[in-house]
Amino acid sequence: MALLGRERTDYETDLDGLFAALADARRRTILTVLANQYHPITAETLARDVAAREDGTAEREVSQERVDEVRLSLRHVHLPLLNDAGLIGYDGESETVSYEGHPDLRIEWLETQDDGAGETADDRDTEDDRSTTDEGVRTLEGRDQIIATGQSLCERADDELFMMFTTTGLLEEGCIRRVEDAIDRGVDVYVGSQDPRVRELVRERAPEATLWEPQLDWLDLPANGESVGRLVFADREAVMLGTFGTPAGGDEYDETAILGEGPGNGLVVLMRQLLGSRLDGRNATDEADAFEIPL
Numbered sequence: 087m088a089l090l091g092r093e094r095t096d097y098e099t100d101l102d103g104l105f106a107a108l109a110d111a112r113r114r115t116i117l118t119v120l121a122n123q124y125h126p127i128t129a130e131t132l133a134r135d136v137a138a139r140e141d142g143t144a145e146r147e148v149s150q151e152r153v154d155e156v157r158l159s160l161r162h163v164h165l166p167l168l169n170d171a172g173l174i175g176y177d178g179e180s181e182t183v184s185y186e187g188h189p190d191l192r193i194e195w196l197e198t199q200d201d202g203a204g205e206t207a208d209d210r211d212t213e214d215d216r217s218t219t220d221e222g223v224r225t226l227e228g229r230d231q232i233i234a235t236g237q238s239l240c241e242r243a244d245d246e247l248f249m250m251f252t253t254t255g256l257l258e259e260g261c262i263r264r265v266e267d268a269i270d271r272g273v274d275v276y277v278g279s280q281d282p283r284v285r286e287l288v289r290e291r292a293p294e295a296t297l298w299e300p301q302l303d304w305l306d307l308p309a310n311g312e313s314v315g316r317l318v319f320a321d322r323e324a325v326m327l328g329t330f331g332t333p334a335g336g337d338e339y340d341e342t343a344i345l346g347e348g349p350g351n352g353l354v355v356l357m358r359q360l361l362g363s364r365l366d367g368r369n370a371t372d373e374a375d376a377f378e379i380p381l
Contacts, residue, residue, distance in 0.1 A: 120185035
């Protein structure tokens with residue numbers, strides 16, 4: 087088994103902020119709105135547009151109470167986070183916002199051909215009250231749903247399975263069994279973690295997997311906020327990215343995840359841009375230390 091690691095670059099240290107930003111449905115909507123503006127707009131204008139998109143209605147039909155509710159969350163949660171990630175410019179005094187972008191993010195990747203005009207929130211939530219579809223990326227709420235989806239991606243992998251887990255509490259027995267099954271099917275499996283317990287478990291149960299150590303400090307969880315906890319990327323056509331919320335005790339956390347499926351999905355395209363060439367480079371060489379991963 088190869089243990090892969092390297093020094094991180096300044097460019098790569100902002101990727102955790104990018105993933106944290108994309109992990110929230112409202113922040114993806116904010117980026118979509120701002121990317122279509124040629125000049126800075128006020129937080130109130132942004133809040134009205136975001137509320138209309140979330141409610142599936144026209145801006146003129148959004149109540150002032152609803153605008154104030156969204157604006158409050160923008161001011162105290164979402165805009166500071168997006169500003170810290172370098173994705174937007176935000177002036178707290180004038181409450182104006184502009185889109186700055188990221189070199190690895192194309193905002194059209196987050197958009198769907200059908201913008202949902204005229205569709206009600208009830209229509210969008212009929213499949214599962216605890217999951218939503220927003221801008222082509224599905225949001226998963228709750229540990230059980232996230233575990234089931236991650237294991238399903240493992241089962242679907244035919245050629246390549248790329249995974250990352252920050253703690254042993256995320257690498258469930260069902261998941262490790264599916265990793266073993268994938269290896270038996272001839273799938274190239276990559277498992278990354280900074281947690282020595284995870285690495286030891288993989289060495290013991292799936293020695294044929296390629297083991298790598300993330301270079302970004304994913305384990306440095308903020309006291310109040312989100313941090314990436316698990317990543318499953320199957321055949322470069324489906325990706326699930328899970329984030330931690332409030333600790334739930336032991337190695338378990340309240341979790342939220344985003345899921346992208348299909349070769350043209352925005353989140354999938356982003357992960358291929360970040361990881362594809364590095365995985366190809368690993369396949370083309372026997373030198374383990376030539377394998378570079380920006381995580």
